[in-house]
Amino acid sequence: xxxxxxxxxxxxxxxxxxxxxxxxxxxxxxxxxxxxxxxxxxxxxxxxxxxxxxxxxxxxxxxxxxxxxxxxxxxxxxxxxxxxxxxxxxxxxxxxxxxxxxxxxxxxxxxxxxxxxxxxxxxxxxxxxxxxxxxxxxxxxxxxxxxxxxxxxxxxxxxxxxxxxxxxxxxxxxxxxxxxxxxxxxxxxxxxxxxxxxxxxxxxxxxxxxxxxxxxxxxxxxxxxxxx
Amino acid sequence: xxxxxxxxxxxxxxxxxxxxxxxxxxxxxxxxxxxxxxxxxxxxxxxxxxxxxxxxxxxxxxxxxxxxxxxxxxxxxxxxxxxxxxxxxxxxxxxxxxxxxxxxxxx
Numbered sequence: 001x002x003x004x005x006x007x008x009x010x011x012x013x014x015x016x017x018x019x020x021x022x023x024x025x026x027x028x029x030x031x032x033x034x035x036x037x038x039x040x041x042x043x044x045x046x047x048x049x050x051x052x053x054x055x056x057x058x059x060x061x062x063x064x065x066x067x068x069x070x071x072x073x074x075x076x077x078x079x080x081x082x083x084x085x086x087x088x089x090x091x092x093x094x095x096x097x098x099x100x101x102x103x104x105x106x107x108x109x110x111x112x113x114x115x116x117x118x119x120x121x122x123x124x125x126x127x128x129x130x131x132x133x134x135x136x137x138x139x140x141x142x143x144x145x146x147x148x149x150x151x152x153x154x155x156x157x158x159x160x161x162x163x164x165x166x167x168x169x170x171x172x173x174x175x176x177x178x179x180x181x182x183x184x185x186x187x188x189x190x191x192x193x194x195x196x197x198x199x200x201x202x203x204x205x206x207x208x209x210x211x212x213x214x215x216x217x218x219x220x221x222x223x224x225x226x227x228x
Numbered sequence: 229x230x231x232x233x234x235x236x237x238x239x240x241x242x243x244x245x246x247x248x249x250x251x252x253x254x255x256x257x258x259x260x261x262x263x264x265x266x267x268x269x270x271x272x273x274x275x276x277x278x279x280x281x282x283x284x285x286x287x288x289x290x291x292x293x294x295x296x297x298x299x300x301x302x303x304x305x306x307x308x309x310x311x312x313x314x315x316x317x318x319x320x321x322x323x324x325x326x327x328x329x330x331x332x333x334x335x
Contacts, residue, residue: 102324104268106275
């Protein structure tokens with residue numbers, strides 16, 4: 001069977017085209033989803049891509065989190081569907097309550113755009129199964145509301161349960177607590193990260209192809225679930 | 229043809245009044261106005277507030293030790309919108325309870 005991965009477009013989304021390309025590179029079939037859709041067209045996994053949904057009005061991700069398609073994503077995630085939020089998508093998943101914590105203004109107040117070294121801390125998620133734990137990768141980071149924060153109890157839970165999925169290496173680019181670049185839900189099916197693996201799937205167009213295994217991992221997770 | 233873009237605050241107000249004559253009339257007729265103020269929680273680092281603190285000496289101002297930058301919302305609401313609903317609006321949309329505190333006031 002073919003793995004079908006939905007990519008949501010909101011007004012102001014920018015990175016849906018690259019996310020669709022990454023899905024295709026990973027051997028899956030991309031399915032475009034629109035913010036006003038109230039069903040997910042039978043997809044096996046969903047990507048909430050980056051950009052500036054609704055112009056970042058109110059707070060980054062706040063308006064998108066209440067759109068019909070996010071209600072469908074919330075229901076599907078509750079049934080174990082793999083969901084990935086990248087950059088603004090991560091902000092949206094936090095605003096929607098699918099992931100704990102929040103993303104706030106970078107500590108240095110500057111928009112940061114750089115090729116960022118990261119450590120993949122765990123293989124035990126639907127989106128990182130192809131990486132050995134501790135793998136170091138380079139993918140672009142481009143954000144101004146990228147500083148991950150949460151209360152100390154939440155941080156202790158994330159660290160204690162191995163739910164910090166990606167961590168910044170070298171200088172912390174935005175003041176994120178514990179250098180957190182990405183986290184997972186308790187079951188490891190929902191993952192959010194600020195850097196952009198979909199921009200690093202081919203060394204012709206990105207700093208590396210290190211990000212491609214994020215999407216291949218989801219295909220493995222979907223097809224593995226079918227075989228099981 | 230579209231009206232020209234307002235460039236001063238007085239022009240902007242006249243522009244808004246032209247654009248929404250019914251809403252303006254409603255306000256004048258005494259529709260309750262609700263104010264929601266949202267500020268970052270004390271433990272959340274507020275770099276925008278810090279930037280303001282650092283800018284104040286350039287105005288020759290001394291003695292301002294801290295600034296917290298927040299948001300101010302004014303809501304024109306019907307009489308039957310109760311306090312519980314207002315707190316839902318504030319806590320589920322206007323503020324993010326993970327990082328922000330809020331107050332709701334009826335004027």
